[in-house]
Amino acid sequence: MNVTRLTVAGLHASAAELADLLAAVVADGASVGFLAPLDPGTALAWWRERADAVAAGRLAVWLARDAGGRVAGTVSLALADKPNSRHRAEVVKLMVRRDGRGRGLGRRLLGTAEEAAAAAGITLLHLDTESDSPAELLYRSADWERAGAIPDYAADPAGVLRPTTLYYKRVGTG
Incomplete structure (x- = not known):
């Protein structure tokens, strides 16, 4: 599996494939901020809107391709822009296609984000995920610490508050 950090040009070049991945994981029930069914045009626009943040250095995006060259997963780091919070970043949109799960890709993407954060001088990472989702197993097994839960935080792809x-x-x- 090839994992690469995207430049703005790379994000534009891969936007349609990333949109397809986003729509696929939402269709599979992943709670990543969108309701199902996710319109492909909406998914594409969302990824294209990330370009300014990538160009400004506020967002780092990695893309994983399988042996056939298909986008299999992605992860992003949202970097803080306030002077008092530049030591931290948020892991966002860790997504792996259903047929790529259970093979270590999620852990590899998460590790890539962790290593890049540490190399950039970031000392604290945070994230949120739907409670009781399979993603929680990944984070716990990767030594992430549970800070707590918030009820009715976001709607899952079916529109149910979770x-x-x-x-x-x-x-x-640090």
Whole structure:
């Protein structure tokens, strides 16, 4: 599996494939901020809107391709822009296609984001995920600490309000 960090040009070039991945994981029930069915045009527009944040250095996006060259997964780091929070970043949109799950890709993408954060001087990562989702197993097994849960935080793809669990992890040497 080839994992690469996207430039703005790479994001534009891969936007349609990323949109397809986003629509596929939402259709599979992943709670990543969208309701099902996700219109392909909406998914494409969402990815294209990330270009300004990538260009400004506020967002880092990695893309994983399988042996056949198909986009199999992605993860992003949202970097803080306030002076008092530049030591932290949020892991966002960790997504793996259904047929790629259970093979270590999610862990590899998460590790890539963690390593890049530490290399950039970031010492604290955080994320949220739907409570009781399969993603929680990944985060716990990767030594992320549970900070707590918030009830009725976001609607799942079917529109049902679900709780979210907050996690954090210290990285680097700060």
